[in-house]
Amino acid sequence: MDLNILAKQLINELVERCHSRYGFSSMTCTVYDTAWVSMVSKPVEDTRVWLFPASFESILRTQIPNGGWNEGTIETDSILDTAAALYALCKHRRDYKEDDLEGRISSAAHFLTKRLNKMDLSGILPSLLKIREQKLARIDFDKIYRGAKSSILHSLEAFIGEVDFDRLSHHKVVGSMMASPSSTAAYLMNCSTWDDESEEYLRYVVETKSGTRTGDVPSAFPSTLFETSWVLSTLLESGFTEDDLGPSQLQKVKKYFMESFTSGSGLIGFAPLLEADADDTAKGITMMSLLGVPISVSPLIERYSDGEKFRTYSNEITASISTNSNVLTAMCMAPLENRHRPAIEMVVKFLCETWWKNSHNIRDKWVRPDPADISLHKYLGLYDKDYIARRGGKLQPRRFSGVSATLHDAVIVLFQSLSFLLVAQREDGSWQGKRESTALAVITINIVASLPIVRPLLGQVKTAIDNGCMFLSRNLESKPERIWIEKVTYGSQYISDAFTLAALRYSDQDFVTNLETSVTGTLDAILKPLKFFRQLPMFSCTPEWSTVASLIEGSLFESLLRKACFEVFPDNLSGNESHFSFIPFTWTSGNNLHSRPLTPGIMLEMMIISALAYQMDEFIESKVAKLSIESVKSLRKSVMQLFDEVISKTPDVLVKNAGPLPSDSLELHQVCGVFKAFISYIWYAPYNRIATQNSRAQLRIAVEDFLIAHLTQTEDNYYLARQSRSEQLNRKFLQPPKSSLLDWVRTTSGDHTAGPFAFTAFISMLGNGTDCLNSPLAKYVAQDVSRHLAALCRLYNDFGSVTRDMAEGNLNSVNFPEFGAELEIAKKDLLRIGEYERRCLNQSLAELRPLVDEAVFASLQVFCTSADMYGEMYVIKDLTPAIK
Structure with a gap:
């Protein structure tokens, strides 16, 4: 099969079928x-x-x-x-x-x-x-x-x-x-x-x-400019040269498009003399750039930019992802001018924010496959080539500033898209069992594979491409898929053939990591925990490359996570915190295990909640625990008041109204400031601002319970420290216990895990301003799920942290009188109780499944998996650093 001959034949047919008056359409x-x-x-x-x-x-x-x-x-x-x-x-x-x-x-x-x-x-x-x-x-x-x-x-x-x-x-x-x-x-x-x-x-x-x-x-005739620009730009991008495609025919194409651009004052539509649009203009500019004929993007920007995005037509109400993607590609390939920089950054922000909110569930108005991957890759290439210069071995901004945020977001989008495609490939090598979908996937994977962070996955990438190309070779004569959207969906024979030839041409080339951009740490450091995570039971049946992909994906969120935590705990971060690496992994891997129902936006919010809860736990153990017991009690009684102050935005009045201050009043005042910063971050998060009144009320209760539980356990630790150690069992017992082990695990200790608080926030995110649990029974069973999950996590956590808790004097489940046996026997009993809670959790999930939307349930499965992962990790290793 000679790809050059097939590509030349395609161009010949396209040019020769163009009627002098009516043009052509292969739609x-x-x-x-x-x-x-x-x-x-x-x-x-x-x-x-x-x-x-x-x-x-x-x-x-x-x-x-x-x-x-x-x-x-x-x-x-x-x-x-x-x-x-x-x-x-x-x-x-x-x-x-x-x-x-x-x-x-x-x-x-x-x-x-x-x-x-x-x-x-x-x-x-x-x-x-x-x-x-x-x-x-x-x-x-x-x-x-x-x-x-x-x-x-x-x-x-x-x-x-x-x-x-x-x-x-x-x-x-x-x-x-x-x-x-x-x-x-x-x-x-x-x-x-x-x-x-x-x-x-x-x-x-x-x-x-x-x-x-x-x-x-x-549904359209002719579509001459639309189909020609897509066919030629696709082929030229994949490595076909003008000589491969036929110089004489391409000269006719150049002349045809130049006449159209001239008559349209720099703008074109999907056929000559029709109303111009941003989509076809952008694609035409890209094609002409690849043919060595530069076309200015200024008319395109001036006509169709509204300051936040590009519109396909001037009177368009809803924005098109594909149009903005094509405009970005055109701007990246056209002659670069400094005045175009705001438009470039604007489109990248729009595309990334759209992905952030919708991920792979994006639905465009013109085309079902999303071409954002290719355009964002062009943006990264432009950043490397024209926006930066090497100085002293480091990459430094040049010409344009303020690019790093969009650059980072673009890399996340590209990597997540690649990861999703690798998972979605079928055993026959196809995507969705269709030729065109497979060709588009192969093209996208080839392009994104040039990112440096993809290097550990190149073996899987090559396997995916080879299998995809074998499927394409077996299905060269397939009819075009209806992936394009007009009044109804349609396909284009010429564009479909071009996609297939381009995919096969890409597969003939070696991977070239031609981007220098780096937005994360070294790959060796990122993959260091791989061996540990592969020991977890939930990953026993998953391929190793999938775990590697989740680790890399998680690393891309780490800087965003640190930034959020710094706003609440600016004096409590050393820069070496290990949880900033494993928390993102629990969400990326959990999401990947369940076919990615969560958007990047929700994942980041949940990572932040997990990290803030982790930081609060460490803050209380290291700082609050040093306060006098009177100050701790005073703080516990003041949590609701602190919440009121945050909500009403009134000045801090806690110290004034607290009565005679303990000797450590200054420290108490500082602790209250941290608590209020924590409350404020959660309360004014975007998802809570638009949440239903009931969701907001439930979140407040859950956050208050979380903070009170931490302070209650601090008091319990204080009293436990004053108990005598049992010489026979070599540990202390809380005497008299404030409750049974079950009550403690289901209330104070469960709240202490942050599980119920995180679950409440998660439900609010899924609702996105509505109530995703739309019946009393669904709400009740969902809370039961949350409680069993919190209990399971607490029991597993206590199993893994027994040694540290005993050394630091922290109340652990084994300090309850129910465990009146040797420590190793007590730990085994602890695991048995944990497995009981797991059975209860599974039963609750089975009860919940028919009560909620399928997408909501899939998302809840991710939450449960991510939380359960901590339990599996603590069984292997105590992840909480010792408090010195």
């Missing part, structure tokens, strides 16, 4: 547009004649037995296709002589009703109508009538009854309304004077599309 045909075209009738003498009977025959031919069209595809596709086809059936009912047409109509209506009911329109319809009203309010029809271009010209069928079709004829481009067969059909159906040019356009599309002559039409 797949759609039922939706075919149905609209089938409804066009022309007045001939005293009657009306259906112009495109083949299109109506196609509608009849493709109806499935249950009455609908395209069942099994995306739900919205099936609904829109069926609605348009049903409308066409009703339009033809008087003239069509088939006996069963009424039956077809009834069956289609039944199918559509079932699909709409399934979508629960009671919740969706109001929001859709609201969006429609917003869009209509933004449209100035008079301005359009006077000549202003608008993207609504592509969807005029949606504005029947709203727009005067007789005042739109001047917007035609070679007979079409913004290259849309359905929109052009609606125009012909609703204008009072017949338009021969529009009829000729539709006839050309119907009769020549793909040479099938079946009456089917695509």
Whole structure:
């Protein structure tokens, strides 16, 4: 298989099929547009004649037995296709002589009703109508009538009854309304004077599309600039040269695009003379840059930037990820000017924040695969190449400042994307069992693999690429997937072929780690705990590379974690804290074990909560424990007051109202400052600001219980220290005990772990301003899960820290009278109780599963796994440093 020959053939076909007037389109045909075209009738003498009977025959031919069209595809596709086809059936009912047409109509209506009911329109319809009203309010029809271009010209069928079709004829481009067969059909159906040019356009599309002559039409024709720019930029990026692709044909492409850019004053649309858009302009600029013809990005920035992101069209309401990704790539490849720096940083921030909130669940409005990986990689390359210079062996900023934050975020996005792709590959080497998805995955992996932090994974990366390319080689003739989004989804044969050839071309190349960017520590230090973590039972069945990936991913969060903790404990961080490395791993690995339901944003917030709780534990043991017992008691009674002060933002009044101050009042005042900083950080976190009133109330209770539990245990430690050691059992016992072991584990000691507090915050994050536990039973069982998990963690923690606790005088489970036996026997009993709590936890989770949304339950599994990991770690090794 000669890839150069196949690529040259693709370019030849693309160029030669470009009609001098109509251009070309290799986009797949759609039922939706075919149905609209089938409804066009022309007045001939005293009657009306259906112009495109083949299109109506196609509608009849493709109806499935249950009455609908395209069942099994995306739900919205099936609904829109069926609605348009049903409308066409009703339009033809008087003239069509088939006996069963009424039956077809009834069956289609039944199918559509079932699909709409399934979508629960009671919740969706109001929001859709609201969006429609917003869009209509933004449209100035008079301005359009006077000549202003608008993207609504592509969807005029949606504005029947709203727009005067007789005042739109001047917007035609070679007979079409913004290259849309359905929109052009609606125009012909609703204008009072017949338009021969529009009829000729539709006839050309119907009769020549793909040479099938079946009456089917695509959702856009032509799409010349769109498909050409994607095909060529994809091939050139992957290593094909102009000589490989055919210099003479590429000269025609350059001339064609230069004429389009010139006529559009530096902007283009998806076909010549159509309204320009940011997406096609960006892709065209990228292609021309790769062909050695620089095009300025200034018109693109000036027209489509709104200060936070780029809009595809000027009147766009919702932003497109793919458009912003393509704009970033274009800006990184076009001639670099200092004034473009704010726009570059703006787009990187937008893309990273979108990933941060949505991760791999991102849904774009134009295309289902997310090209952000490629554009962010371009940004890193630009940073290395043009923004930095080596000075004394270190990388120093040059020309631009303030890049580090976005650079760091971009690396996280890229690495997480790579990790997800490696996990998602199927045994047959494919992604989703499809050629195009596999090609895109191979391309992305090849590109991201140049990051220095990927080096430990290159063995797995190469295996994934080799297996993916073998799948592609076996499926070269597959039809294009409908990964692109228009009114309905569609595919492009040319772009699909280009993706496949590019993926295979990448696989012929060696990995080149051409980026110098480093945003983390040395890989040796990052991977040092690998052997320890591989001992944990939960990783016994996972491949080693997956654990390596989780360690690297976790390391990328470490600096963000330290920054957050420094805000609360500025005087209590030495820079050598080990928990800043293992806490991120517990979340990244837990998330990876459960197919990554958590977004990076939620993971970071939970890492911060875990780290703050860890820091608070150390702070209390090292600082608060040195206060007098009277000060500790005073502090415990004042926790609620401290919370009130934080919420009301009143000045500190604790010391004034506390009565006579103990001798260590200054230290107490400082401790209160730390407590208030801790409370403030949690209370004013973004997730809690938008949480429901009940969620906020529950979080306050949980945080208060956490702090009070720590102070209560400090008091207990004080009294334990004054107990006599049992000579026979070689340890102290709390006499008299304040409660049974069970009550202590389920209350004070459980709260002490921070598990219930963290769980409450986690539920609030998952709700994102709503209540994700939407029934009293779900709330009750979820809290039961939280309590069993906290108990399990406490028991395992106590097992691992018995020796340290005895040395430091900390109350441990084995200090309760229930463990009246030798220490080793007591520890074994402790594990048995822990396993009992595990069985209770599993039963509670089983009860909870049918009560909550599937995504919520998957997220809760991550929480449980991350918490349980600490227990498994403490069984092997006590992770808490000794207090000196």
